[in-house]
Amino acid sequence: MEGKLIIFSAPSGAGKTTIVKHLLAKHPDRISFSISASTRAPREGEVDGRDYYFISKEEFLHRIAKKEFIEFEEVYTGTFYGTLRAEVERIWALGRHVIFDIDVEGGLHLKRKFGDRALAIFVQPPSMEILIQRLRGRGTDSDEKLAERIAKAEKELTYAHRFDIILRNDDLEKACAEAEKLMLDFLSAT
Ligand SMILES: Nc1nc2c(ncn2[C@@H]2O[C@H](COP(=O)(O)OP(=O)(O)O)[C@@H](O)[C@H]2O)c(=O)[nH]1
Numbered sequence: 001m002e003g004k005l006i007i008f009s010a011p012s013g014a015g016k017t018t019i020v021k022h023l024l025a026k027h028p029d030r031i032s033f034s035i036s037a038s039t040r041a042p043r044e045g046e047v048d049g050r051d052y053y054f055i056s057k058e059e060f061l062h063r064i065a066k067k068e069f070i071e072f073e074e075v076y077t078g079t080f081y082g083t084l085r086a087e088v089e090r091i092w093a094l095g096r097h098v099i100f101d102i103d104v105e106g107g108l109h110l111k112r113k114f115g116d117r118a119l120a121i122f123v124q125p126p127s128m129e130i131l132i133q134r135l136r137g138r139g140t141d142s143d144e145k146l147a148e149r150i151a152k153a154e155k156e157l158t159y160a161h162r163f164d165i166i167l168r169n170d171d172l173e174k175a176c177a178e179a180e181k182l183m184l185d186f187l188s189a190t
């Protein structure tokens with residue numbers, strides 16, 4: 001089996017993590033989550049090695065120097081996120097496909113790198129207002145962080161057309177069902 005990549009990208013708050021978790025729960029034997037390395041602090045309930053590999057900035061920079069990342073980015077000022085080559089290869093070696101929850105630049109980077117082996121899906125919120133509501137409702141960010149995410153989201157929404165597919169996330173149940181169909185069709189195509 002040739003391992004594939006299923007990429008979900010979106011502005012923060014659009015719902016990609018929720019959709020990815022739904023797919024993982026339904027298809028644990030076919031797909032695994034690419035656990036990224038990050039220098040941000042864990043949120044309550046997050047577990048190192050499950051949600052992220054939480055590492056120091058010093059270690060992150062060291063791993064960049066050793067060329068351990070397929071892609072990496074300073075997603076928010078001072079905070080790095082990256083996909084480790086070893087992580088993706090570990091999942092393929094298990095005979096599974098890799099699913100990504102990654103920011104817009106990172107998603108486009110992977111698509112450029114892997115071409116037809118990757119399906120790049122842009123999760124689109126119904127509106128900027130609703131995106132802000134969801135971010136506020138999640139309650140994970142300070143006002144300053146919220147403002148940075150909103151500013152970044154405005155720019156990212158203009159990149160939607162570069163993806164293979166735009167998936168609107170209005171009704172969550174519908175969006176999950178559509179995401180599942182897109183993924184299964186892609187995985188069954190040769
Ligand atoms: N480029 C890149 N972005 C990532 C990676 N892992 C996570 N991200 C993105 O970094 C952003 C910040 O992540 P986080 O604060 O955990 O989540 P969010 O608040 O749910 O968006 C999100 O848009 C993630 O999709 C990665 O390995 N590479």
Ligand SMILES: Nc1ncnc2c1ncn2[C@@H]1O[C@H](COP(=O)(O)OP(=O)(O)O)[C@@H](O)[C@H]1O
Binds near residue numbers: 016138170171
């Ligand atoms: N279709 C939807 N309708 C209402 N709330 C949603 C919907 N999709 C996601 N949410 C909520 O919006 C917030 C942001 O979703 P999340 O999956 O964390 O986004 P992202 O990973 O893109 O930053 C969460 O609190 C989530 O429960």
